[in-house]
Amino acid sequence: MHPVDAPANPSTNAVPDIPATPPAAGRLPTYFISHGGGPWPWMRDRTGGAYDLLAAALQDMPRQVGRTPRAVLVVSGHWEADAFTASSHPSPPMLYDYSNFPAHTYRVRYDAPGDPALAARVRDLARGAGLPAALDAQRGFDHGTFSPFAVIYPQAGVPIVQLSMRTGYDPAEHLALGRALAPLRDDGVLIVGSGLSYHNLRHFGPQAREVSKAFDDWLDRTLVGSGPAARTDGLLHWDAAPAARIAHPREDHLMPLMVAVGAAESEPGARVYHEDAFMGGLAVSSFRFGAAAGDAP
Numbered sequence: 175m176h177p178v179d180a181p182a183n184p185s186t187n188a189v190p191d192i193p194a195t196p197p198a199a200g201r202l203p204t205y206f207i208s209h210g211g212g213p214w215p216w217m218r219d220r221t222g223g224a225y226d227l228l229a230a231a232l233q234d235m236p237r238q239v240g241r242t243p244r245a246v247l248v249v250s251g252h253w254e255a256d257a258f259t260a261s262s263h264p265s266p267p268m269l270y271d272y273s274n275f276p277a278h279t280y281r282v283r284y285d286a287p288g289d290p291a292l293a294a295r296v297r298d299l300a301r302g303a304g305l306p307a308a309l310d311a312q313r314g315f316d317h318g319t320f321s322p323f324a325v326i327y328p329q330a331g332v333p334i335v336q337l338s339m340r341t342g343y344d345p346a347e348h349l350a351l352g353r354a355l356a357p358l359r360d361d362g363v364l365i366v367g368s369g370l371s372y373h374n375l376r377h378f379g380p381q382a383r384e385v386s387k388a389f390d391d392w393l394d395r396t397l398v399g400s401g402p403a404a405r406t407d408g409l410l411h412w413d414a415a416p417a418a419r420i421a422h423p424r425e426d427h428l429m430p431l432m433v434a435v436g437a438a439e440s441e442p443g444a445r446v447y448h449e450d451a452f453m454g455g456l457a458v459s460s461f462r463f464g465a466a467a468g469d470a471p
Contacts, residue, residue: 201359202239203464204352204438206367206431207232208447209251209322212272213279216324224453231447231460232325238446240467244362245289245333247296247355249430250318251369253338257306258351259313261336262293267314284320289333292363296337296355303354305347306340318368339429345410348429352436359464365437367430371459372421383455389421390448390457397435397443397461405443409435431461438463 214225236242252271253259266288270280293309300307319336340347355365371393372386392415396408409432412418412425422428435443447460 201464202243202362202364203441203462203466204359204365204367204434205235205446205460205462206369206371206434207235207322207460208370208458209318209368210370211453212275212317213270213282213321215321216279216282217276227449228447228452228460229325232322234446235326238462238466239364241362243332243364245292245335246323246327246364246366247292247335247337247358248319248323249337249339249365249367249433250316251339251367251427251430252316252318253313253336254341254343254426255308255310255338256341257308257338258297258300258340259308259310259338260293260296261288261313261315262290262309262311263288263313264290266334266336268320269314269316271316282320282324284315284324284330286315286323286327286330286332286334289335292333292358293335295358296335299354299357300351303350305351305354310338322368337433339426343425343429345412345429345432348432349406349409349436349439352433353439355433356437356439359437365434367432367434369427369430371428372456383450383457385417385420386455387450387457388416389418390459392416392418393459393461394445394448397463398445402440405435406439434461434463441465 208228210225210228214221215229218225218229264287265285268283297307297309313336315334315336319334323334359365371390396405400408408415412428441464444462445459446462448458450457452458
């Protein structure tokens, strides 16, 4: 449990008027990425190339961003709390939040520094928007953070703050959180939602080919092919999408997307990773919001 010092505003599904605007010069994009299964970067010798496309997409992110961020803020699909909670440990420990993996994967390290000042600013921005927010000085990196970032920034030199989702998974609240955090993009902070576009562990592999494709196609139409207001409206009602509740019986791995979109709500989306046969048959994707370095304004 974490302290809650500011009450949340009542949730609303009203869609604001969101004019499409070009990104400001120097503003970093935001991302919603697949973080893969457990400690996969330390097991690639036994995964038969299953993660090659994902690894290539993650490795390309620094090129797209164009410069080394001052820090990264990661919304992990493996952390929820009563309030939006930011990790404020200056040297976050490891949280091995998986089971039945090889022994060596419980000794892996990703020793990126934390950033307590950024964590406090995240809390303050959330509270300023009327959202409940707190700090956690003990929480370590879970695999929603350390697995993908071991591939994105393998030298572990960029400070990382991890941010929880809020219990209840209200998409409007998570979009509002993204809006509140948007100013961080102008200060060199890379905002990343870490989850998976399809997450139903009981319906995996070839049997999920059609349903994962139906939901993934909807995501691409909504995130890339729609204008800002239509995109927000679609996300507010995501559970009406084709195969939505098969793709996400529990939306923990989808909710980080809402924060990434809210922080770049008026800017275009692009699909930056896609495959149709992940883990034997899943259609999965990752998305960027806002321009990549070198994109025409």
